[in-house]
Amino acid sequence: MALLEITCTSAAGYLHILLRGHITSATAPQLEQTLAAAIAGQAAPQCVLDLGDLVYTSSAGLRIFLTFAKRMKNAGGQLVFCAVQPAVHKVLEVSGFTQILTLVPDVTAARDLFLPR
Amino acid sequence: MHSAPQASGSDRESATRTAVIAGGIDVLVTLGALLAAHSAVILADFCKTLLEFMAVLLAWLTIRRIQQGAHHQFDYGVGKLENLSSLIVSLLMFLCLAVIIANATYSLTHPAHISGIGVWISVVSQILYAVINTRLVLQSRRLARERNSPLLEAQAGLFFSKAVANGFILLSLGLSTLLAAYSWSLYIDPCASLIIAVSILFAALGIFKNSTLDLLDRTLEEEHQICILRALARHFDRYEELREIRSRRSGSQVFVEIILGFAPAQPAAEIETAARQLKLELEREIPGSRVTIAIA
Numbered sequence: 001m002a003l004l005e006i007t008c009t010s011a012a013g014y015l016h017i018l019l020r021g022h023i024t025s026a027t028a029p030q031l032e033q034t035l036a037a038a039i040a041g042q043a044a045p046q047c048v049l050d051l052g053d054l055v056y057t058s059s060a061g062l063r064i065f066l067t068f069a070k071r072m073k074n075a076g077g078q079l080v081f082c083a084v085q086p087a088v089h090k091v092l093e094v095s096g097f098t099q100i101l102t103l104v105p106d107v108t109a110a111r112d113l114f115l116p117r
Numbered sequence: 118m119h120s121a122p123q124a125s126g127s128d129r130e131s132a133t134r135t136a137v138i139a140g141g142i143d144v145l146v147t148l149g150a151l152l153a154a155h156s157a158v159i160l161a162d163f164c165k166t167l168l169e170f171m172a173v174l175l176a177w178l179t180i181r182r183i184q185q186g187a188h189h190q191f192d193y194g195v196g197k198l199e200n201l202s203s204l205i206v207s208l209l210m211f212l213c214l215a216v217i218i219a220n221a222t223y224s225l226t227h228p229a230h231i232s233g234i235g236v237w238i239s240v241v242s243q244i245l246y247a248v249i250n251t252r253l254v255l256q257s258r259r260l261a262r263e264r265n266s267p268l269l270e271a272q273a274g275l276f277f278s279k280a281v282a283n284g285f286i287l288l289s290l291g292l293s294t295l296l297a298a299y300s301w302s303l304y305i306d307p308c309a310s311l312i313i314a315v316s317i318l319f320a321a322l323g324i325f326k327n328s329t330l331d332l333l334d335r336t337l338e339e340e341h342q343i344c345i346l347r348a349l350a351r352h353f354d355r356y357e358e359l360r361e362i363r364s365r366r367s368g369s370q371v372f373v374e375i376i377l378g379f380a381p382a383q384p385a386a387e388i389e390t391a392a393r394q395l396k397l398e399l400e401r402e403i404p405g406s407r408v409t410i411a412i413a
Binding site: 058059062063066067069070071074091094095096097099100 | 339342343345346347349350351353357358359362
């Protein structure tokens with residue numbers, strides 16, 4: 001069974017969330033809960049979603065990305081996706097998500113986008 | 118927001134009614150041939166014709182029910198009705214199979230030449246129905262494409278197999294008659310009836326499989342899920358919150374419900390326009406869909 005591993009770390013005023021594995025309808029609820037908990041109660045959160053080790057995402061994953069992007073925007077925060085692998089990038093592109101999400105090559109580039117705290 | 122079903126049901130019902138009439142006449146002619154002939158192929162042809170008639174009759178009754186239901190609140194149930202009809206036909210197919218196989222087995226163990234005026238009735242009717250069935254194939258395929266209906270698609274396949282069967286039965290009867298001087302020609306008739314039985318078996322298995330799968334509501338295909346998300350991405354700045362997306366397929370119909378949150382300060386007219394545009398775009402992109410945008 002395809003699994004999803006989520007690692008959340010807080011560093012220098014931003015949240016680094018590393019996704020490893022597959023986002024499917026089976027693993028999506030876990031991701032949804034983790035993301036909601038990660039920014040709960042935070043004002044203007046800054047977050048990097050590191051997709052460097054994400055092999056696959058189904059529409060369930062896209063739906064979570066969309067919801068999360070909305071929440072971040074409403075909270076006045078910043079969300080950056082980094083190190084997106086070609087297969088996942090293609091899905092994001094086909095679904096038009098590359099037009100609404102901020103994608104950068106790596107964590108350093110993502111960090112540079114954040115406002116200093 | 119909910120769109121009223123606007124499929125041209127009268128065209129659909131008219132095409133199916135034509136098929137019912139044609140099928141009914143075919144059943145009578147084949148029954149006449151069966152009673153006036155001694156042939157395993159003609160028995161198999163009668164079983165097959167009867168099945169096909171039952172299929173279109175049930176389809177017509179289902180479509181009539183859907184037409185009536187369109188004015189009420191049966192929308193989530195009509196897909197199941199279509200599939201239930203297919204399931205009944207496939208069960209009848211298995212019953213006919215048993216009759217054909219039993220008769221063919223008897224004919225193989227007690228071989229006899231095909232005989233009777235019924236053979237010639239069958240030959241003439243096969244030629245006539247080959248022409249009619251080919252016409253119905255073209256009509257059903259066109260409507261299936263336009264309406265995105267698995268029922269009409271299945272019907273087109275049924276008429277195609279009927280046209281092919283007409284040619285096959287004609288060939289079998291012709292060879293049995295022309296090669297009557299050879300003793301082995303006695304086996305053409307029962308063997309041909311078994312081939313018809315195999316074709317019925319495959320058709321029954323296909324319909325049975327699709328109907329049972331469709332009776333359980335299916336999740337919307339990934340391709341269409343992506344389509345919904347793409348539309349939501351396109352309108353990203355027009356709503357404040359994506360609360361929920363519910364979608365499912367029932368028969369030929371797709372139901373999508375999207376719950377969106379809007380900022381309290383956003384003018385009602387703007388919200389209405391955004392929701393309407395999203396709904397129209399999705400209904401255009403997903404064939405056979407009914408999209409509801411709920412505002413939270």
